Amino acid sequence: MSIELDSHRTLTAARGRAAQRGLTTRQAVADRAFRVALLGATLLFVALVAGLFIELVHGSWESIVTFGAGFLWSSEWNPVTNHFGALPFIYGTLVSSAIAIVIAGVVGISAAVFLAEFAHPVVARPVSFFIELLAAVPSVVFGLWGLFVLAPILGHTVEPFIQRYLGFLPFFSGPIYGVGLFTAGLLLALMIVPTVSAIARDLIQAVPNELREASIALGATRWETATRIVLPSARSGIVGACVLALGRALGETIAATMVIGNRPAISASLFAPGYTLSSVIANEFTEATSSIYLSALLELGLILFVVSVVVNGCARILMWSMLRSQGRRS
Amino acid sequence: MIQRAIDGRETSAATAVKVRVSHLDVYYGSNHAIRDASLDIEENQVTALIGPSGCGKSTFIRAINRLHDLTPSARVSGKVELDDVDIYSRDVDPIVMRRRVGMVFQRPNPFPMSIYDNVAYGPRVNGERNASRIAVLVEDSLRHAALWDEVKDRLSESGVALSGGQQQRLCIARVLSLRPEVILMDEPASALDPIATAKIEELIAELREQYTVVIVTHSMAQAGRVSDRTAFFLNGSIVEAGPTNQIFTRPKERRTEDYITGRFG
Ligand SMILES: Nc1ncnc2c1ncn2[C@@H]1O[C@H](COP(=O)(O)OP(=O)(O)O)[C@@H](O)[C@H]1O
Ligand SMILES: [Mg+2]
Numbered sequence: 395m396s397i398e399l400d401s402h403r404t405l406t407a408a409r410g411r412a413a414q415r416g417l418t419t420r421q422a423v424a425d426r427a428f429r430v431a432l433l434g435a436t437l438l439f440v441a442l443v444a445g446l447f448i449e450l451v452h453g454s455w456e457s458i459v460t461f462g463a464g465f466l467w468s469s470e471w472n473p474v475t476n477h478f479g480a481l482p483f484i485y486g487t488l489v490s491s492a493i494a495i496v497i498a499g500v501v502g503i504s505a506a507v508f509l510a511e512f513a514h515p516v517v518a519r520p521v522s523f524f525i526e527l528l529a530a531v532p533s534v535v536f537g538l539w540g541l542f543v544l545a546p547i548l549g550h551t552v553e554p555f556i557q558r559y560l561g562f563l564p565f566f567s568g569p570i571y572g573v574g575l576f577t578a579g580l581l582l583a584l585m586i587v588p589t590v591s592a593i594a595r596d597l598i599q600a601v602p603n604e605l606r607e608a609s610i611a612l613g614a615t616r617w618e619t620a621t622r623i624v625l626p627s628a629r630s631g632i633v634g635a636c637v638l639a640l641g642r643a644l645g646e647t648i649a650a651t652m653v654i655g656n657r658p659a660i661s662a663s664l665f666a667p668g669y670t671l672s673s674v675i676a677n678e679f680t681e682a683t684s685s686i687y688l689s690a691l692l693e694l695g696l697i698l699f700v701v702s703v704v705v706n707g708c709a710r711i712l713m714w715s716m717l718r719s720q721g722r723r724s
Numbered sequence: 725m726i727q728r729a730i731d732g733r734e735t736s737a738a739t740a741v742k743v744r745v746s747h748l749d750v751y752y753g754s755n756h757a758i759r760d761a762s763l764d765i766e767e768n769q770v771t772a773l774i775g776p777s778g779c780g781k782s783t784f785i786r787a788i789n790r791l792h793d794l795t796p797s798a799r800v801s802g803k804v805e806l807d808d809v810d811i812y813s814r815d816v817d818p819i820v821m822r823r824r825v826g827m828v829f830q831r832p833n834p835f836p837m838s839i840y841d842n843v844a845y846g847p848r849v850n851g852e853r854n855a856s857r858i859a860v861l862v863e864d865s866l867r868h869a870a871l872w873d874e875v876k877d878r879l880s881e882s883g884v885a886l887s888g889g890q891q892q893r894l895c896i897a898r899v900l901s902l903r904p905e906v907i908l909m910d911e912p913a914s915a916l917d918p919i920a921t922a923k924i925e926e927l928i929a930e931l932r933e934q935y936t937v938v939i940v941t942h943s944m945a946q947a948g949r950v951s952d953r954t955a956f957f958l959n960g961s962i963v964e965a966g967p968t969n970q971i972f973t974r975p976k977e978r979r980t981e982d983y984i985t986g987r988f989g
Contacts, residue, residue: 514796604833608895611789611827612846612902613819622849627836 493579502590775957826899832891889920
């Protein structure tokens with residue numbers, strides 16, 4: 395988004411300058427050709443997204459016609475009787491992603507504030523480097539680690555501990571398996587923390603130093619300056635970063651599949667196994683023998699597509715509104 | 725009594741020293757930006773710091789409320805005494821000290837929050853919880869900064885939406901809300917148009933009644949208009965300091981005279 399805006403601004407400015415200098419027609423033609431090419435590339439991407447959407451609707455048409463809107467709130471998933479409903483998968487996707495974004499938001503923003511405002515560069519540089527390295531680890535490696543390290547620790551130690559003190563709450567009740575919604579949420583959080591903390595740190599560093607100095611000069615502490623001036627100045631951009639990270643959690647397939655338990659059930663307990671939209675598609679696509687089964691899986695894909703587009707759209711609008719309000723400053 | 729050549733007003737030469745800077749050195753890494761500078765800043769007077777750009781005026785003024793604490797590469801030695809207490813000594817809390825020494829910056833830097841909250845920020849971070857007392861402080865400070873009439877109907881609008889001159893007066897109101905004793909201003913009008921500059925200068929003349937003001941300015945005419953005393957900086961040292969009219973009409977140092985008469989660099 396910002397890149398598009400910038401290039402647009404550059405182009406406009408370049409055109410203005412070209413006009414002033416009275417450039418030759420050949421250059422003007424090249425300029426026009428360049429713009430047409432850019433427009434073509436943009437339209438191509440729009441067409442690709444639209445085509446994908448149409449193809450998904452087309453593929454899931456049989457399911458849409460058969461189950462209607464009830465597909466969204468039916469919890470039955472039975473390939474034998476050919477009855478399909480999306481609710482457990484929507485639930486699993488939303489709950490695991492919600493856990494992920496709450497944890498990653500708190501941890502990522504705290505890390506960003508610490509790294510940008512308090513840590514000495516000698517500490518901040520290597521720590522930032524390692525956090526960002528986390529983003530480069532392949533999902534399947536996260537999945538393996540989640541299954542063989544994280545899930546046993548959670549199942550044997552952490553979840554029983556939480557249950558002992560908070561077990562009266564329905565979210566922490568019931569049997570503990572190690573794998574489940576909570577484990578998946580935590581693993582996803584680890585995967586998206588770099589996105590949150592890296593973008594948030596850059597946004598915090600972009601807050602003009604004059605604001606910090608003004609705050610300090612008014613007798614505020616560094617902590618008050620960070621929480622009352624710096625964070626609010628970067629707020630909408632940070633929210634945008636979180637939504638962007640949420641988009642990644644929503645679509646993450648392999649790591650979630652490995653630790654969520656893959657059971658299409660809705661349970662109040664976060665320790666219970668669940669299933670996500672992307673996991674069920676990946677797991678069952680090859681076994682989908684009947685056309686209605688395949689069509690139902692494609693409709694799950696359509697739902698995921700719509701949710702992701704909406705979430706990412708929100709992120710972009712938030713970031714854009716922040717850039718615009720910053721522009722008003724100068 | 726000294727007759728001021730510039731505007732004919734009379735000022736008393738025998739006033740108390742509010743801030744006494746002695747043997748101040750400031751380094752940025754290996755860059756020795758202030759060299760053994762000493763200056764007495766008198767109470768209820770406007771002291772102007774003049775000199776070519778890069779000579780250390782900002783560095784000097786920022787040492788007076790310990791803003792260099794924020795710059796990791798900066799190192800300060802020497803004494804800055806506020807009412808005879810060295811602000812760099814161990815038992816002085818910089819947070820408490822900064823309430824007494826306010827700062828107005830070169831570029832207007834209102835916080836991205838409402839006009840009201842901008843002015844209320846200082847009292848709030850300094851522990852004022854009482855909403856009606858805060859409201860009184862906000863109104864008084866805005867009136868004192870000659871901004872109240874322009875903003876009284878839109879206090880909840882963003883401070884960032886004001887014009888440059890209004891923003892700078894908002895920043896002055898923000899400083900006044902803490903009822904400081906000393907107000908430091910680093911080229912407060914350099915980013916403003918002539919009309920906004922005139923308003924700021926008028927305001928400085930009024931502030932002088934209640935506050936001790938130190939102002940950095942690159943404009944000799946401005947120093948002449950607003951200040952009682954002037955210190956001339958060159959390459960990190962104070963060449964000469966004294967009553968403004970004396971510095972402007974009978975400088976003791978050749979280098980001061982060269983700078984004043986524009987024969988310089
Ligand atoms: N944050 C900083 N880090 C390193 N050097 C600085 C910094 N601020 C100022 N300096 C240097 O200190 C010297 C004095 O600068 P400054 O006090 O800003 O001068 P003035 O305000 O008179 O123009 C200059 O040589 C400048 O390059
Ligand atoms: Mg300066």
